Amino acid sequence: MNISDTTHWSCALAQLQQQGTAHVLVSLLSCAGSTPREPGSKMVVTLDDTFDTLGGGNVEYQLIARARAMLSNGERSCCLERLALGVQANQCCGGHVAVLLEPFAGASMQVALFGAGHVGTALQQLLTTLPWRVDWYDSRASAVDTAAQQAGPRTRVFQLEGDPAAHRLAPHSHCVVMTHDHSEDERLIEYLLQQPHIASIGLIGSATKWARFRHRLKARGFSDAQLDSVRCPIASAAIGHKLPAEIALGIAAELLTLAPGERETTTLRGLAHADLETITQLLNRTEQPS
Structure with missing residues (x-):
């Protein structure tokens, strides 16, 4: 809007x-x-x-x-x-x-959601019921069009360009990376690790996927402390469950633990x-x- x-x-x-x-x-x-x-x-x-x-x-x-x-x-x-x-x-x-x-x-919390697939769509539907703001990204034009039709009033939809730096992330965003492409996921993690005002980074996938990412990112100069800040796999509460809604529920529950409590x-x-x-x-x- x-x-x-x-x-x-x-x-x-x-x-x-x-x-x-x-x-x-x-x-x-x-x-x-x-x-x-x-x-x-x-x-x-x-x-x-x-x-x-x-x-x-x-x-x-x-x-x-x-x-x-x-x-x-x-x-x-x-x-x-x-x-x-x-x-x-x-x-x-x-x-x-x-x-x-x-x-x-x-809004009490800002989420940057990368990926408008089945799990991303289910997660956005959950988040739109909370007093949070969501910036929703995908590199596929068709997925962006569909996401724009489904987005809630506190969700902004963007097409992700080749260079993530082309997009201005809202300060203190809690970032969730779950695109359709593992190489795109890795590029995003590399970009997000360099941003000074990111609140948290979560990556969907297996421990094996993260081990491969971590090995390559460490070779590019990222420290263990930086790499330890990435949560992967995410949605530990949903481990063993396969339905997009189940995984989305686990991710939302994890994000809830990161949300600020009563400030006053x-x-x-x-x-x-x-x-x-x-x-x-x-x-x-x-x-x-x-």
């Missing part, structure tokens, strides 16, 4: 939440003096895109930067920002704005009481004519 950068904030918000993409809703609560937009204006910010506008200019750029810092830092509590446009944003209009930033964490040790309380008092005053204030 593609979202245009001209999409109204409300449509973008609905689609991003359905996709499980982390984002921040930025709402203009109060204005005083000359300002580009009126209270109630909103925009949505992700790490890569923005949707709708609060009027442009430096104040908007500052708020986008603040929202992206919240996403990068994993902040989960909303915050209130008050800006003087002339002093803090270097804008000619001399008004003041109060803005609420509400972060939405998105304290209950989220939202805005501080002082900020709530400020918002109440701002919303109740009758603006005096200048």
